[in-house]
Amino acid sequence: EVQLVESGGGSVQPGGSLRLSCAASGFTFTNYWMHWVRQAPGKGPVWVSRVDSDGSGTSYADSVNGRFTISRDNAKNTVYLQMNSLRDEDTAVYYCTTVFEYWGQGALVTVSS
Amino acid sequence: QAGLTQPPSVSKGLRQTATLTCTGNNNNVGFQGAAWLQQHQGHPPKVLFDRNNNRPSEISERFSASRSGATAFLTITGLQPEDEADYYCSAWDSSLNGVVFGGGTKLIVL
Numbered sequence: 361e362v363q364l365v366e367s368g369g370g371s372v373q374p375g376g377s378l379r380l381s382c383a384a385s386g387f388t389f390t391n392y393w394m395h396w397v398r399q400a401p402g403k404g405p406v407w408v409s410r411v412d413s414d415g416s417g418t419s420y421a422d423s424v425n426g427r428f429t430i431s432r433d434n435a436k437n438t439v440y441l442q443m444n445s446l447r448d449e450d451t452a453v454y455y456c457t458t459v460f461e462y463w464g465q466g467a468l469v470t471v472s473s
Numbered sequence: 474q475a476g477l478t479q480p481p482s483v484s485k486g487l488r489q490t491a492t493l494t495c496t497g498n499n500n501n502v503g504f505q506g507a508a509w510l511q512q513h514q515g516h517p518p519k520v521l522f523d524r525n526n527n528r529p530s531e532i533s534e535r536f537s538a539s540r541s542g543a544t545a546f547l548t549i550t551g552l553q554p555e556d557e558a559d560y561y562c563s564a565w566d567s568s569l570n571g572v573v574f575g576g577g578t579k580l581i582v583l
Contacts, residue, residue, distance in 0.1 A: 397572070397574075404574055405510075407571050407572035410571065459563055463518050465517050
């Protein structure tokens, strides 16, 4: 059974930081690019970032470029999202996903003073 | 970042057929195809079809997907109450070097 389990969500003040983790199992992790996608309340999914299979290539949405960093540890089948300088508009459920095949349950990130 | 175009809502009767559309360009849907996602309120998205129109075994055969150029189609036959949900398309965009999503279609089963 494929599982993507996110952790590390929570509430933080504007300007703060959080690190999301995603543990993957049930599929060949090293065969897939991994992505983070977020969804604000009542809105559609929005792509945030991706890391390629061996971690050597990354890309980001303009809205998070320079503030967020994606990485992966293939020995641990885990992908991370380091989020710095958080803003109110970063409030959303963050999904760890391959996008076109598998999705996690999501982690809620709330940025509010 | 520009997204894919989907109609905001589609309404059909019970047991009828609904066809949802997703329009992109040659950098995304026309390049590598589109995946289709279903999302019920309060739940994460579920993949109905990958970009090659492959359906996971747990997805009903009432669902089918196709593509013509830069437009992707999702067809649902014999509509059931549980098909009422939000449907999103997604694709890799080679010019943006990222994933783009449609705004979603809310399917209403009357």
